[in-house]
Amino acid sequence: MWPTSITPFLLAAGVLTLGLVLWGGLRRGIKGLASLRVIGVAVFWMGYQLSPLSSYFTGRIWDHFLLVPDEINAGLLFSLLCMWGYLFAYDLAARSHRAFPKRRFSGFELPSPSPMLLYTLTLIAAGGFIVNIGGFDQIWHASYARGQGQFAVRNLEGRLRQMIIVVSNSLDLITATAGALAVLGERSRPRNKIAGWLALAASDLSFCHGFSRAAGLPFVVVGVLAPLIRRKHGFRVAFLCALAAGYLGWVGYAQRGSYTPGLGTFSEAALPSNLLTASAAMTKQKSPQFNLLDAMPAWTRVALDKSGTTGDGFSLALNWLSRLSPIPSQILPLAHVGTNLSATMGTWGKVGITTPTFAEIYYVFGVWGFLLMLPFGALFAFFDSLPRRMPGIVAYACWLLAMISLVTTLTGTTRAMTRPLLYALVLYVANRLYESHRRAELAMIPMHPLRQAERPAGIGGGDPRFRPSNHI
Secondary structure, three states: OOOOOOHHHHHHHHHHHHHHHHHHHHHOOHHHHOOHHHHHHHHHHHHHOHHHHHHHHHOOOOOOOOOOHHHHHHHHHHHHHHHHHHHHHHHHHHHHHHOOOOOOOOHHHOOOOOHHHHHHHHHHHHHHHHHHHOOHHHOOOOOOOOOOOOOOOOOHHHHHHHHHHHHHHHHHHHHHHHHHHHHHOOOOOHHHHHHHHHHHHHHOHHHHHOOOOOOOHHHHHHHHHHHHHHHHHHHHHHHHHHHHHHHHHHHHHHHOOOOOOOHHHHHHHOOHHHHHHHHHHHHOOOOOOOOOOOOHHHHHHHHHHHHOOOOOHHHHHHHHHHOOOOOOOOOOOOOOOOOOHHHHOOOOOOOOOOOOHHHHHHHHHHHHHHHHHHHHHHHHHHHHHHHHHOOOHHHHHHHHHHHHHHHHOOOOOHHHHHHHHHHHHHHHHHHHHHHHHHHHHHHOOOOOHHHHHHOOOOOOOOOHHHOOOOOO
Protein backbone atom coordinates (compact mmCIF):
# COMPACT_ATOMS: atom_id res chain seq x y z
CA MET A 1 0.00 0.00 0.00
CA TRP A 2 1.20 3.49 -0.79
CA PRO A 3 3.28 5.25 0.49
CA THR A 4 6.27 2.98 0.91
CA SER A 5 9.79 3.48 2.21
CA ILE A 6 11.02 4.57 -1.22
CA THR A 7 8.30 7.19 -1.72
CA PRO A 8 10.07 10.06 0.15
CA PHE A 9 13.18 9.65 -1.99
CA LEU A 10 11.18 9.75 -5.24
CA LEU A 11 9.27 12.84 -4.10
CA ALA A 12 12.47 14.54 -2.92
CA ALA A 13 14.14 13.82 -6.27
CA GLY A 14 11.21 15.47 -8.05
CA VAL A 15 11.31 18.56 -5.85
CA LEU A 16 15.09 18.81 -6.25
CA THR A 17 14.84 18.52 -10.04
CA LEU A 18 12.20 21.24 -10.22
CA GLY A 19 14.14 23.46 -7.82
CA LEU A 20 17.39 23.20 -9.78
CA VAL A 21 15.61 23.95 -13.06
CA LEU A 22 13.83 26.97 -11.57
CA TRP A 23 17.08 28.23 -10.07
CA GLY A 24 18.82 27.88 -13.42
CA GLY A 25 15.99 29.82 -15.06
CA LEU A 26 16.11 32.58 -12.45
CA ARG A 27 19.81 33.08 -13.06
CA ARG A 28 19.05 33.85 -16.72
CA GLY A 29 16.27 36.31 -15.92
CA ILE A 30 12.96 36.58 -17.72
CA LYS A 31 14.04 34.61 -20.75
CA GLY A 32 15.24 31.80 -18.54
CA LEU A 33 11.98 31.42 -16.64
CA ALA A 34 9.91 31.70 -19.83
CA SER A 35 11.87 28.96 -21.59
CA LEU A 36 10.38 25.63 -22.64
CA ARG A 37 13.08 24.02 -20.51
CA VAL A 38 11.56 25.40 -17.31
CA ILE A 39 7.96 25.17 -18.50
CA GLY A 40 8.37 21.55 -19.57
CA VAL A 41 9.78 20.34 -16.25
CA ALA A 42 7.22 22.40 -14.31
CA VAL A 43 4.35 20.88 -16.32
CA PHE A 44 5.63 17.33 -15.86
CA TRP A 45 6.14 17.91 -12.14
CA MET A 46 2.66 19.34 -11.60
CA GLY A 47 1.11 16.51 -13.58
CA TYR A 48 2.84 13.61 -11.83
CA GLN A 49 4.53 14.83 -8.65
CA LEU A 50 2.41 17.59 -7.10
CA SER A 51 -0.66 15.55 -6.11
CA PRO A 52 1.37 12.62 -4.65
CA LEU A 53 3.48 15.12 -2.70
CA SER A 54 0.36 16.75 -1.24
CA SER A 55 -1.15 13.35 -0.49
CA TYR A 56 2.03 12.17 1.24
CA PHE A 57 1.96 15.07 3.72
CA THR A 58 -1.80 15.16 4.25
CA GLY A 59 -2.37 11.40 4.30
CA ARG A 60 -5.39 11.70 1.99
CA ILE A 61 -5.84 9.83 -1.28
CA TRP A 62 -6.90 12.49 -3.74
CA ASP A 63 -8.72 10.33 -6.29
CA HIS A 64 -10.93 7.32 -5.55
CA PHE A 65 -12.04 6.62 -9.12
CA LEU A 66 -9.03 6.20 -11.40
CA LEU A 67 -6.13 6.10 -8.94
CA VAL A 68 -4.33 2.82 -8.25
CA PRO A 69 -2.17 3.56 -5.16
CA ASP A 70 0.13 0.56 -5.70
CA GLU A 71 1.28 2.06 -9.01
CA ILE A 72 2.06 5.58 -7.72
CA ASN A 73 5.73 4.87 -7.05
CA ALA A 74 6.14 3.51 -10.57
CA GLY A 75 4.54 6.68 -11.89
CA LEU A 76 6.85 8.87 -9.82
CA LEU A 77 9.91 7.00 -11.09
CA PHE A 78 8.82 7.09 -14.73
CA SER A 79 8.01 10.79 -14.61
CA LEU A 80 11.42 11.47 -13.07
CA LEU A 81 13.16 9.57 -15.85
CA CYS A 82 11.13 11.49 -18.43
CA MET A 83 12.07 14.83 -16.85
CA TRP A 84 15.75 13.91 -16.79
CA GLY A 85 15.68 12.64 -20.38
CA TYR A 86 13.92 15.82 -21.48
CA LEU A 87 16.49 18.02 -19.73
CA PHE A 88 19.47 16.07 -21.10
CA ALA A 89 18.27 16.27 -24.71
CA TYR A 90 17.14 19.89 -24.39
CA ASP A 91 20.49 21.08 -23.00
CA LEU A 92 22.44 19.11 -25.60
CA ALA A 93 20.40 20.54 -28.50
CA ALA A 94 20.38 24.07 -27.05
CA ARG A 95 24.18 24.21 -27.34
CA SER A 96 24.04 23.73 -31.10
CA HIS A 97 21.30 26.36 -31.46
CA ARG A 98 23.45 28.92 -29.64
CA ALA A 99 26.03 28.56 -32.42
CA PHE A 100 23.67 30.18 -34.92
CA PRO A 101 24.07 33.95 -35.40
CA LYS A 102 21.55 35.98 -33.44
CA ARG A 103 19.65 38.87 -34.93
CA ARG A 104 19.83 42.11 -33.01
CA PHE A 105 16.38 42.50 -31.56
CA SER A 106 14.73 44.37 -28.74
CA GLY A 107 11.44 43.19 -27.32
CA PHE A 108 10.06 46.71 -27.57
CA GLU A 109 10.58 46.76 -31.32
CA LEU A 110 8.45 43.73 -32.13
CA PRO A 111 6.51 44.48 -35.33
CA SER A 112 2.77 44.70 -34.69
CA PRO A 113 0.44 42.62 -36.88
CA SER A 114 -1.53 44.64 -39.39
CA PRO A 115 -5.25 45.23 -38.77
CA MET A 116 -6.05 43.35 -41.98
CA LEU A 117 -4.24 40.24 -40.72
CA LEU A 118 -5.94 40.51 -37.34
CA TYR A 119 -9.41 40.92 -38.84
CA THR A 120 -8.78 37.98 -41.17
CA LEU A 121 -7.72 35.73 -38.29
CA THR A 122 -10.71 36.92 -36.26
CA LEU A 123 -13.14 36.01 -39.04
CA ILE A 124 -11.50 32.60 -39.48
CA ALA A 125 -11.68 31.90 -35.73
CA ALA A 126 -15.29 33.05 -35.49
CA GLY A 127 -16.27 31.11 -38.62
CA GLY A 128 -14.65 27.93 -37.33
CA PHE A 129 -16.44 28.42 -34.02
CA ILE A 130 -19.86 28.67 -35.72
CA VAL A 131 -19.20 25.53 -37.76
CA ASN A 132 -17.92 23.58 -34.75
CA ILE A 133 -20.91 24.26 -32.51
CA GLY A 134 -23.52 23.57 -35.20
CA GLY A 135 -24.84 26.99 -36.21
CA PHE A 136 -25.78 30.43 -34.92
CA ASP A 137 -28.70 29.12 -32.85
CA GLN A 138 -26.28 27.16 -30.66
CA ILE A 139 -24.13 30.13 -29.65
CA TRP A 140 -25.83 31.39 -26.52
CA HIS A 141 -27.48 28.23 -25.24
CA ALA A 142 -26.71 24.95 -26.99
CA SER A 143 -29.42 22.30 -27.37
CA TYR A 144 -27.01 19.45 -26.61
CA ALA A 145 -24.99 18.35 -23.60
CA ARG A 146 -21.23 18.68 -23.34
CA GLY A 147 -19.53 15.78 -25.13
CA GLN A 148 -22.75 14.59 -26.75
CA GLY A 149 -22.11 12.55 -29.88
CA GLN A 150 -18.44 11.87 -29.17
CA PHE A 151 -19.04 8.10 -29.31
CA ALA A 152 -21.31 8.17 -32.36
CA VAL A 153 -20.24 6.84 -35.75
CA ARG A 154 -19.64 9.92 -37.90
CA ASN A 155 -20.78 10.36 -41.46
CA LEU A 156 -18.84 12.41 -44.02
CA GLU A 157 -20.17 15.71 -42.68
CA GLY A 158 -19.32 14.70 -39.12
CA ARG A 159 -15.79 13.72 -40.12
CA LEU A 160 -15.22 17.04 -41.87
CA ARG A 161 -16.51 18.91 -38.83
CA GLN A 162 -14.22 16.93 -36.53
CA MET A 163 -11.20 17.79 -38.69
CA ILE A 164 -12.19 21.46 -38.58
CA ILE A 165 -12.42 21.27 -34.78
CA VAL A 166 -8.90 19.83 -34.50
CA VAL A 167 -7.38 22.45 -36.81
CA SER A 168 -9.39 25.27 -35.23
CA ASN A 169 -7.76 24.73 -31.83
CA SER A 170 -4.34 25.54 -33.27
CA LEU A 171 -5.72 28.40 -35.37
CA ASP A 172 -7.26 29.85 -32.22
CA LEU A 173 -3.81 29.86 -30.62
CA ILE A 174 -2.29 31.61 -33.64
CA THR A 175 -5.12 34.16 -33.54
CA ALA A 176 -4.53 34.75 -29.83
CA THR A 177 -0.80 35.18 -30.48
CA ALA A 178 -1.35 37.81 -33.15
CA GLY A 179 -3.86 39.61 -30.93
CA ALA A 180 -1.51 39.55 -27.96
CA LEU A 181 1.35 41.00 -30.01
CA ALA A 182 -0.90 43.84 -31.16
CA VAL A 183 -2.20 44.59 -27.67
CA LEU A 184 1.19 44.41 -25.94
CA GLY A 185 3.14 46.37 -28.54
CA GLU A 186 3.88 49.80 -27.10
CA ARG A 187 4.14 51.28 -30.59
CA SER A 188 0.91 49.70 -31.80
CA ARG A 189 -1.64 52.14 -33.13
CA PRO A 190 -5.09 52.31 -31.49
CA ARG A 191 -6.69 50.57 -34.46
CA ASN A 192 -4.19 47.72 -34.10
CA LYS A 193 -5.00 47.36 -30.42
CA ILE A 194 -8.74 47.30 -31.12
CA ALA A 195 -8.24 44.63 -33.78
CA GLY A 196 -6.00 42.78 -31.32
CA TRP A 197 -8.67 42.70 -28.62
CA LEU A 198 -11.19 41.38 -31.16
CA ALA A 199 -8.77 38.63 -32.14
CA LEU A 200 -8.23 37.67 -28.50
CA ALA A 201 -11.98 37.49 -27.90
CA ALA A 202 -12.59 35.38 -31.02
CA SER A 203 -9.86 32.92 -30.06
CA ASP A 204 -11.59 32.08 -26.77
CA LEU A 205 -15.11 31.50 -28.08
CA SER A 206 -14.82 27.73 -28.56
CA PHE A 207 -13.14 27.13 -25.20
CA CYS A 208 -15.69 29.12 -23.21
CA HIS A 209 -18.63 27.69 -25.14
CA GLY A 210 -17.55 24.11 -24.39
CA PHE A 211 -16.63 24.73 -20.72
CA SER A 212 -13.05 23.73 -21.38
CA ARG A 213 -10.25 23.96 -18.83
CA ALA A 214 -8.52 26.02 -21.52
CA ALA A 215 -11.12 28.78 -21.20
CA GLY A 216 -9.11 31.95 -20.77
CA LEU A 217 -6.46 30.88 -23.29
CA PRO A 218 -5.97 34.47 -24.54
CA PHE A 219 -5.02 35.53 -21.01
CA VAL A 220 -2.44 32.73 -20.91
CA VAL A 221 -0.93 33.91 -24.20
CA VAL A 222 -0.86 37.56 -23.13
CA GLY A 223 0.52 36.62 -19.72
CA VAL A 224 3.34 34.55 -21.20
CA LEU A 225 4.33 37.13 -23.80
CA ALA A 226 4.00 40.22 -21.59
CA PRO A 227 7.30 39.76 -19.67
CA LEU A 228 9.12 38.90 -22.91
CA ILE A 229 7.89 41.98 -24.75
CA ARG A 230 7.58 44.55 -21.96
CA ARG A 231 10.27 43.14 -19.70
CA LYS A 232 9.81 44.20 -16.04
CA HIS A 233 6.64 46.15 -16.78
CA GLY A 234 5.04 42.97 -18.10
CA PHE A 235 5.05 41.07 -14.79
CA ARG A 236 2.04 42.97 -13.50
CA VAL A 237 0.17 42.16 -16.70
CA ALA A 238 1.25 38.52 -16.41
CA PHE A 239 0.00 38.32 -12.81
CA LEU A 240 -3.42 39.75 -13.70
CA CYS A 241 -3.67 37.45 -16.72
CA ALA A 242 -2.82 34.43 -14.54
CA LEU A 243 -5.69 35.31 -12.19
CA ALA A 244 -8.12 35.76 -15.09
CA ALA A 245 -7.04 32.57 -16.87
CA GLY A 246 -7.20 30.59 -13.62
CA TYR A 247 -10.68 31.87 -12.86
CA LEU A 248 -12.09 31.08 -16.31
CA GLY A 249 -10.36 27.70 -16.38
CA TRP A 250 -11.85 26.80 -13.01
CA VAL A 251 -15.31 27.84 -14.27
CA GLY A 252 -14.92 25.44 -17.18
CA TYR A 253 -13.77 22.60 -14.93
CA ALA A 254 -16.10 23.06 -11.95
CA GLN A 255 -19.29 23.98 -13.82
CA ARG A 256 -19.15 21.68 -16.86
CA GLY A 257 -21.42 19.13 -15.23
CA SER A 258 -24.08 21.67 -14.22
CA TYR A 259 -24.55 23.63 -17.44
CA THR A 260 -25.02 22.89 -21.10
CA PRO A 261 -22.56 24.45 -23.57
CA GLY A 262 -23.08 28.05 -24.60
CA LEU A 263 -21.63 31.51 -24.16
CA GLY A 264 -24.68 32.57 -22.17
CA THR A 265 -24.54 29.56 -19.87
CA PHE A 266 -20.81 30.08 -19.37
CA SER A 267 -21.44 33.71 -18.42
CA GLU A 268 -24.03 32.56 -15.90
CA ALA A 269 -21.73 29.87 -14.53
CA ALA A 270 -18.91 32.41 -14.18
CA LEU A 271 -20.87 34.58 -11.74
CA PRO A 272 -18.96 34.54 -8.42
CA SER A 273 -22.00 33.35 -6.46
CA ASN A 274 -22.61 30.38 -8.75
CA LEU A 275 -18.93 29.44 -8.90
CA LEU A 276 -18.57 29.59 -5.10
CA THR A 277 -21.55 27.27 -4.73
CA ALA A 278 -20.03 24.76 -7.15
CA SER A 279 -16.61 24.98 -5.47
CA ALA A 280 -18.16 24.41 -2.04
CA ALA A 281 -19.97 21.33 -3.35
CA MET A 282 -16.70 19.93 -4.73
CA THR A 283 -14.96 20.56 -1.41
CA LYS A 284 -17.55 18.41 0.39
CA GLN A 285 -16.84 15.47 -1.89
CA LYS A 286 -14.88 12.53 -0.55
CA SER A 287 -11.90 13.25 -2.78
CA PRO A 288 -11.71 16.93 -3.81
CA GLN A 289 -9.48 17.60 -6.81
CA PHE A 290 -7.95 21.01 -7.28
CA ASN A 291 -4.93 20.12 -9.43
CA LEU A 292 -6.34 20.65 -12.91
CA LEU A 293 -3.16 19.25 -14.47
CA ASP A 294 -3.09 16.02 -12.46
CA ALA A 295 -2.32 13.03 -14.72
CA MET A 296 -1.15 10.48 -12.13
CA PRO A 297 -4.53 8.72 -11.58
CA ALA A 298 -4.94 7.96 -15.27
CA TRP A 299 -1.28 6.88 -15.49
CA THR A 300 -1.68 4.39 -12.63
CA ARG A 301 -4.82 2.90 -14.18
CA VAL A 302 -3.06 2.38 -17.51
CA ALA A 303 -0.07 0.88 -15.69
CA LEU A 304 -2.41 -1.59 -13.97
CA ASP A 305 -3.87 -2.59 -17.34
CA LYS A 306 -0.36 -3.13 -18.68
CA SER A 307 0.58 -5.45 -15.83
CA GLY A 308 -2.39 -7.67 -16.59
CA THR A 309 -1.91 -8.01 -20.34
CA THR A 310 0.50 -9.93 -22.55
CA GLY A 311 1.00 -9.49 -26.25
CA ASP A 312 3.32 -8.79 -29.12
CA GLY A 313 5.33 -5.72 -28.10
CA PHE A 314 6.61 -5.17 -31.62
CA SER A 315 3.09 -5.00 -33.11
CA LEU A 316 2.03 -2.69 -30.28
CA ALA A 317 4.95 -0.36 -31.02
CA LEU A 318 4.05 -0.33 -34.74
CA ASN A 319 0.45 0.56 -33.89
CA TRP A 320 1.68 3.37 -31.65
CA LEU A 321 3.98 4.68 -34.38
CA SER A 322 1.22 4.59 -36.99
CA ARG A 323 -0.93 6.80 -34.74
CA LEU A 324 1.59 9.62 -35.16
CA SER A 325 0.81 9.86 -38.88
CA PRO A 326 0.01 13.42 -40.04
CA ILE A 327 -3.04 12.08 -41.91
CA PRO A 328 -6.26 13.09 -40.09
CA SER A 329 -7.79 10.29 -38.07
CA GLN A 330 -11.14 10.89 -39.79
CA ILE A 331 -9.50 9.76 -43.04
CA LEU A 332 -7.12 7.07 -41.76
CA PRO A 333 -8.57 5.31 -38.69
CA LEU A 334 -6.19 5.01 -35.76
CA ALA A 335 -4.77 1.68 -34.66
CA HIS A 336 -5.63 0.57 -31.13
CA VAL A 337 -3.03 0.85 -28.38
CA GLY A 338 -4.28 -0.78 -25.23
CA THR A 339 -7.77 -0.51 -23.77
CA ASN A 340 -9.60 2.79 -23.80
CA LEU A 341 -9.91 4.15 -20.26
CA SER A 342 -13.57 4.92 -20.85
CA ALA A 343 -14.18 1.22 -21.55
CA THR A 344 -11.99 0.16 -18.62
CA MET A 345 -13.87 2.35 -16.14
CA GLY A 346 -17.33 1.67 -17.60
CA THR A 347 -18.02 5.23 -18.77
CA TRP A 348 -17.99 4.41 -22.49
CA GLY A 349 -20.97 5.99 -24.22
CA LYS A 350 -21.40 8.61 -21.49
CA VAL A 351 -18.08 10.19 -20.50
CA GLY A 352 -14.74 10.08 -22.28
CA ILE A 353 -11.53 9.63 -20.25
CA THR A 354 -8.32 10.62 -22.03
CA THR A 355 -5.03 8.76 -21.71
CA PRO A 356 -1.98 10.93 -20.85
CA THR A 357 1.03 10.79 -23.15
CA PHE A 358 3.36 9.30 -20.55
CA ALA A 359 0.80 6.59 -19.76
CA GLU A 360 0.50 5.55 -23.40
CA ILE A 361 4.26 5.51 -23.84
CA TYR A 362 4.68 3.43 -20.69
CA TYR A 363 2.01 0.98 -21.85
CA VAL A 364 3.82 0.43 -25.16
CA PHE A 365 7.49 0.59 -24.19
CA GLY A 366 7.57 0.11 -20.44
CA VAL A 367 10.07 2.01 -18.33
CA TRP A 368 12.41 2.37 -21.32
CA GLY A 369 9.83 4.63 -22.92
CA PHE A 370 11.47 7.59 -21.19
CA LEU A 371 14.10 7.47 -23.98
CA LEU A 372 11.47 8.91 -26.32
CA MET A 373 11.84 12.18 -24.41
CA LEU A 374 15.27 12.57 -26.01
CA PRO A 375 13.99 13.51 -29.50
CA PHE A 376 11.15 15.50 -27.97
CA GLY A 377 13.54 17.44 -25.75
CA ALA A 378 15.70 18.32 -28.74
CA LEU A 379 12.63 19.44 -30.72
CA PHE A 380 11.41 21.68 -27.91
CA ALA A 381 14.88 23.24 -27.68
CA PHE A 382 14.61 24.10 -31.37
CA PHE A 383 11.24 25.82 -30.92
CA ASP A 384 12.57 27.62 -27.85
CA SER A 385 15.30 29.20 -30.00
CA LEU A 386 12.95 30.59 -32.67
CA PRO A 387 11.89 33.85 -30.94
CA ARG A 388 15.57 34.66 -30.47
CA ARG A 389 16.66 33.74 -34.01
CA MET A 390 13.67 34.98 -36.08
CA PRO A 391 11.49 37.25 -33.91
CA GLY A 392 8.00 37.86 -35.20
CA ILE A 393 4.49 36.44 -35.26
CA VAL A 394 5.48 33.08 -36.74
CA ALA A 395 8.24 32.45 -34.19
CA TYR A 396 6.02 33.25 -31.22
CA ALA A 397 3.12 31.23 -32.66
CA CYS A 398 5.43 28.21 -33.06
CA TRP A 399 6.76 28.71 -29.54
CA LEU A 400 3.26 28.87 -28.06
CA LEU A 401 2.15 25.80 -30.01
CA ALA A 402 5.10 23.96 -28.49
CA MET A 403 4.08 25.16 -25.03
CA ILE A 404 0.52 23.91 -25.60
CA SER A 405 2.01 20.58 -26.66
CA LEU A 406 3.75 20.29 -23.29
CA VAL A 407 0.48 20.81 -21.44
CA THR A 408 -1.27 18.34 -23.74
CA THR A 409 1.04 15.57 -22.52
CA LEU A 410 -1.05 15.56 -19.33
CA THR A 411 -4.47 15.44 -20.99
CA GLY A 412 -4.02 13.59 -24.28
CA THR A 413 -2.30 10.73 -26.05
CA THR A 414 0.98 11.02 -27.93
CA ARG A 415 -0.93 11.81 -31.10
CA ALA A 416 -2.77 14.69 -29.42
CA MET A 417 0.51 15.93 -27.98
CA THR A 418 2.28 15.89 -31.36
CA ARG A 419 -0.47 17.71 -33.29
CA PRO A 420 0.56 21.21 -32.09
CA LEU A 421 4.19 20.35 -32.86
CA LEU A 422 3.19 19.25 -36.36
CA TYR A 423 1.31 22.50 -36.96
CA ALA A 424 4.26 24.49 -35.63
CA LEU A 425 6.65 22.71 -38.02
CA VAL A 426 4.31 23.33 -40.97
CA LEU A 427 4.04 27.00 -40.00
CA TYR A 428 7.81 27.30 -39.67
CA VAL A 429 8.54 25.62 -43.02
CA ALA A 430 5.86 27.69 -44.77
CA ASN A 431 7.39 30.89 -43.39
CA ARG A 432 10.89 29.84 -44.49
CA LEU A 433 9.64 29.08 -48.00
CA TYR A 434 7.84 32.42 -48.12
CA GLU A 435 10.96 34.29 -47.00
CA SER A 436 13.12 32.47 -49.56
CA HIS A 437 10.67 33.25 -52.34
CA ARG A 438 10.49 36.88 -51.27
CA ARG A 439 14.28 37.26 -51.22
CA ALA A 440 14.52 35.64 -54.65
CA GLU A 441 11.99 38.10 -56.05
CA LEU A 442 13.81 41.06 -54.54
CA ALA A 443 17.13 39.83 -55.92
CA MET A 444 15.71 39.98 -59.45
CA ILE A 445 14.68 43.65 -59.13
CA PRO A 446 17.21 45.79 -61.05
CA MET A 447 19.22 48.14 -58.88
CA HIS A 448 20.32 51.66 -59.75
CA PRO A 449 24.02 51.70 -60.83
CA LEU A 450 24.96 54.20 -58.12
CA ARG A 451 23.39 52.08 -55.38
CA GLN A 452 24.92 48.95 -56.89
CA ALA A 453 28.36 50.49 -56.39
CA GLU A 454 27.50 51.33 -52.79
CA ARG A 455 26.36 47.79 -52.01
CA PRO A 456 29.01 45.90 -50.01
CA ALA A 457 30.09 42.40 -50.91
CA GLY A 458 28.09 39.47 -49.55
CA ILE A 459 24.53 38.36 -49.78
CA GLY A 460 22.04 41.09 -49.02
CA GLY A 461 24.69 43.67 -48.07
CA GLY A 462 23.25 46.90 -46.81
CA ASP A 463 20.39 47.11 -49.25
CA PRO A 464 17.13 47.12 -47.28
CA ARG A 465 15.48 45.08 -50.00
CA PHE A 466 17.62 42.09 -49.01
CA ARG A 467 17.05 42.25 -45.29
CA PRO A 468 15.03 39.28 -44.04
CA SER A 469 11.54 40.08 -42.89
CA ASN A 470 10.58 39.61 -39.24
CA HIS A 471 6.97 38.76 -39.91
CA ILE A 472 4.56 37.51 -42.51
